[in-house]
Amino acid sequence: MPAQFQAIEIKDAWKSYDGGASFALRGITLNVASGEFLALIGTSGSGKTTLLKSINRLVEPTRGGIFLGNEDVTLGDPVQLRRRIGYVFQGIGLFPHLTVAENIGVTLRLLGWTKAAIATRVAELLDLTRLPRELGPRMPATLSGGQSQRVGVARALAAKPRIMLMDEPFGAVDPITRDGLAKDYRALHDELGLTTVMVTHDVVEAVLLADRIAVLEGGELLECGPTKDLLANPKRQSVRELMDMPRRQAERVRALTAGSGPK
Amino acid sequence: MSALDPRIAEALARLPEYLGAHVVLSLSALALGLAFSLPLALLAVRAPRLRWALLTTASVIQTIPSLALLALFYPLLLALSLLAKAATGAQFSALGFLPSLLALTLYSMLPILRNTVTGLMGVEAAAKEAALGVGMTPLQSLLQVELPLALPVIMAGVRTASALVIGTATLSTPVGQTSLGNYIFTGLQTQNWIFVLFGCVAAALLALAADGLLAGFEHLIARRSRPRAIAAGVGLLLILVAGGLSPFLGSPAQYVIGAKGFPEQYVLAALIDQRLGATGLKSVTRSNLGSAVIFNALVAGDVDAYVDYSGTIWTNFMHRSDTPSRDIVLREMSAWLKQTYGVTMLGPLGFENAYVLAMRRDRAAALGIHSIDELAAASPRLAVGGDYEIFARPEWQALRKAYGLAFRQERQMQPIFMYKAVADGEVDAITAFSSDGRIAELDLLTLGDPKQAIPPYDAVLLISPQRSADAAFAAALKPLIGRISILRMREANLLVSREEGQAPPEEAARRLWQAVGGGQ
Numbered sequence: 001m002p003a004q005f006q007a008i009e010i011k012d013a014w015k016s017y018d019g020g021a022s023f024a025l026r027g028i029t030l031n032v033a034s035g036e037f038l039a040l041i042g043t044s045g046s047g048k049t050t051l052l053k054s055i056n057r058l059v060e061p062t063r064g065g066i067f068l069g070n071e072d073v074t075l076g077d078p079v080q081l082r083r084r085i086g087y088v089f090q091g092i093g094l095f096p097h098l099t100v101a102e103n104i105g106v107t108l109r110l111l112g113w114t115k116a117a118i119a120t121r122v123a124e125l126l127d128l129t130r131l132p133r134e135l136g137p138r139m140p141a142t143l144s145g146g147q148s149q150r151v152g153v154a155r156a157l158a159a160k161p162r163i164m165l166m167d168e169p170f171g172a173v174d175p176i177t178r179d180g181l182a183k184d185y186r187a188l189h190d191e192l193g194l195t196t197v198m199v200t201h202d203v204v205e206a207v208l209l210a211d212r213i214a215v216l217e218g219g220e221l222l223e224c225g226p227t228k229d230l231l232a233n234p235k236r237q238s239v240r241e242l243m244d245m246p247r248r249q250a251e252r253v254r255a256l257t258a259g260s261g262p263k
Numbered sequence: 264m265s266a267l268d269p270r271i272a273e274a275l276a277r278l279p280e281y282l283g284a285h286v287v288l289s290l291s292a293l294a295l296g297l298a299f300s301l302p303l304a305l306l307a308v309r310a311p312r313l314r315w316a317l318l319t320t321a322s323v324i325q326t327i328p329s330l331a332l333l334a335l336f337y338p339l340l341l342a343l344s345l346l347a348k349a350a351t352g353a354q355f356s357a358l359g360f361l362p363s364l365l366a367l368t369l370y371s372m373l374p375i376l377r378n379t380v381t382g383l384m385g386v387e388a389a390a391k392e393a394a395l396g397v398g399m400t401p402l403q404s405l406l407q408v409e410l411p412l413a414l415p416v417i418m419a420g421v422r423t424a425s426a427l428v429i430g431t432a433t434l435s436t437p438v439g440q441t442s443l444g445n446y447i448f449t450g451l452q453t454q455n456w457i458f459v460l461f462g463c464v465a466a467a468l469l470a471l472a473a474d475g476l477l478a479g480f481e482h483l484i485a486r487r488s489r490p491r492a493i494a495a496g497v498g499l500l501l502i503l504v505a506g507g508l509s510p511f512l513g514s515p516a517q518y519v520i521g522a523k524g525f526p527e528q529y530v531l532a533a534l535i536d537q538r539l540g541a542t543g544l545k546s547v548t549r550s551n552l553g554s555a556v557i558f559n560a561l562v563a564g565d566v567d568a569y570v571d572y573s574g575t576i577w578t579n580f581m582h583r584s585d586t587p588s589r590d591i592v593l594r595e596m597s598a599w600l601k602q603t604y605g606v607t608m609l610g611p612l613g614f615e616n617a618y619v620l621a622m623r624r625d626r627a628a629a630l631g632i633h634s635i636d637e638l639a640a641a642s643p644r645l646a647v648g649g650d651y652e653i654f655a656r657p658e659w660q661a662l663r664k665a666y667g668l669a670f671r672q673e674r675q676m677q678p679i680f681m682y683k684a685v686a687d688g689e690v691d692a693i694t695a696f697s698s699d700g701r702i703a704e705l706d707l708l709t710l711g712d713p714k715q716a717i718p719p720y721d722a723v724l725l726i727s728p729q730r731s732a733d734a735a736f737a738a739a740l741k742p743l744i745g746r747i748s749i750l751r752m753r754e755a756n757l758l759v760s761r762e763e764g765q766a767p768p769e770e771a772a773r774r775l776w777q778a779v780g781g782g783q
Contacts, residue, residue: 058395058396079398079399079400080398082395082396082397089392092393093394093396094393095393095394097411106397107398110398110403156397
């Protein structure tokens with residue numbers, strides 16, 4: 001199990017996009033331990049993406065504190081903050097006018113690394129994300145969906161961040177590719193000692209990848225706990241239904257393969 | 264190869280001046296348009312209300328006819344120039360470059376604004392989110408992601424603007440800016456179709472070349488070949504600076520001679536230029552100026568001398584509706600010009616260029632018409648042709664009232680087409696110019712004016728207030744006064760405007776001077 005040092009602390013975070021008429025986050029308090037893999041799950045509009053983006057200040061919380069270690073991130077420069085945090089999202093957002101290598105090295109260039117140092121690091125990252133080095137000079141439009149996602153991960157990892165924020169990172173690829181990407185990423189997480197917060201609406205993905213799962217609904221944190229506890233012993237009925245879904249699906253699949261067919 | 268047609272040779276000889284001025288004007292307008300539009304577009308992308316206001320304003324400007332927009336800037340700048348003089352003692356020239364530049368800049372803005380806004384708003388949300396996510400500042404995101412991705416759309420707008428500006432710049436000639444339009448305006452007036460064609464082709468080729476250059480420029484930026492793009496930018500800037508300086512290089516001209524947009528004025532301006540040159544004074548000519556523009560330019564000192572006609576000043580500027588004798592008109596006008604504007608009337612040249620009603624002889628005979636009062640009775644069945652100004656001028660109103668003229672149709676057209684139209688029977692009568700050689704050439708009948716409703720139109724040489732005390736200038740021009748007869752003027756006018764055996768105004772002016780006994 002990960003060490004108990006808290007990498008991310010969210011204290012009573014509120015967020016309103018309309019000047020207080022409604023709230024996307026309603027007083028969320030949540031800690032993520034160093035080295036931990038936390039999944040944020042919930043339906044659309046539950047506030048999971050808003051919460052994730054509050055951590056690297058792509059969204060500014062209306063109230064509340066976000067701390068990395070002892071540092072209050074709401075006080076510092078958001079641009080410097082984002083250069084230290086990896087960010088991967090469903091849209092990937094590879095820059096279509098830059099080569100794969102330039103995309104991966106973009107944060108390093110912003111940080112003022114030399115060309116040679118960037119080239120070395122980009123080669124490392126291609127290896128790390130299991131991409132052939134020949135992809136470096138290619139343009140993003142020539143990549144497959146899975147390759148694009150890997151480039152997105154490589155770009156996020158370039159400046160050796162300790163924290164990775166992922167918003168439906170593997171949402172746009174086919175299930176088989178997605179499974180491979182997810183497994184590979186979890187291996188990287190362990191190997192590099194990362195702290196990862198991942199938003200997903202896929203409970204199966206959350207269960208298979210995460211150490212701990214936080215369930216959000218209507219901007220509130222319903223329950224948060226180790227994946228096994230949440231599966232075995234959820235406190236709320238709505239969380240139970242959500243967490244039961246993977247098992248119910250698995251049972252149906254098993255029934256099918258046993259040859260009896262669904263009744 | 265046989266020798267070039269002399270008209271082509273002449274057109275080629277003027278190309279460096281016209282093309283140079285055209286390029287500098289268009290490039291400056293485009294550069295200024297970019298300098299204004301890009302920041303405005305960046306603001307507009309962020310503020311929907313501002314975006315609506317800006318794009319609507321730019322669209323409305325685009326719907327103003329270009330010639331009108333150019334013309335409107337002249338009085339506006341003139342007023343500003345006078346304000347500046349009152350405030351600082353220094354005055355700038357409101358004629359020529361400045362009004363053209365401002366009008367063309369406004370024209371260039373809509374395509375650049377619209378395409379920049381469209382391009383930036385069309386940048387994928389994912390790319391913008393990623394730019395912030397990887398740690399770019401908003402400025403870095405704009406410069407490194409949003410603008411490069413919007414570049415093709417923005418450049419399409421710049422290229423549209425470039426074509427628009429280069430084409431419209433030909434219309435800057437009437438406000439006193441030299442351009443490729445000089446070929447077109449002069450050619451239309453003198454039936455020199457080679458000039459017209461030359462002007463059109465040159466403007467089209469220039470537009471194509473500019474489009475090609477911009478495409479190349481876009482390619483360089485897109486390939487992020489920064490040194491070469493910068494080199495190209497510096498090159499463009501150098502062309503601009505060189506072109507902008509070129510009028511100041513070479514021998515500086517002391518005097519500006521104005522000419523309105525018809526053949527007689529070209530000949531007289533050339534004659535004035537030659538007389539000044541003979542006494543060692545240097546001058547440049549601004550041709551094809553509108554009637555109101557040229558008078559205001561003289562008063563403001565943007566033009567030092569030009570030839571106007573007494574009746575025009577009498578009715579249009581003095582707002583007189585009575586028609587006394589030639590001498591009284593000249594005397595009162597001279598005093599009025601001096602008193603009101605400080606303008607000096609050096610004297611009449613000796614001939615009149617009056618508005619006359621002219622008809623084909625056989626048509627007049629068939630209708631039994633010899634004078635305007637006889638024409639009036641038949642007028643409800645007849646069509647009359649006139650130049651662009653006449654039907655709006657007070658002289659026409661006075662004439663209509665005096666005789667009860669009520670034509671079935673009043674058609675405005677270029678003077679050259681007007682003479683053809685009456686000769687071909689397309690219109691029954693025209694408002695001809697009494698000094699035009701085509702009256703005799705086409706054997707037209709000019710109708711008598713028994714009620715003397717048309718004022719006299721003596722050609723008079725006017726001198727700007729700032730040159731009024733310039734003795735050398737006046738001495739050089741004095742020999743022209745009272746020298747030129749109507750017959751000699753008609754010959755010269757016909758020489759520059761006939762279709763066969765045409766001569767340029769400079770040659771017609773030389774021959775005219777010889778014919779009136781002025782010597783070589």
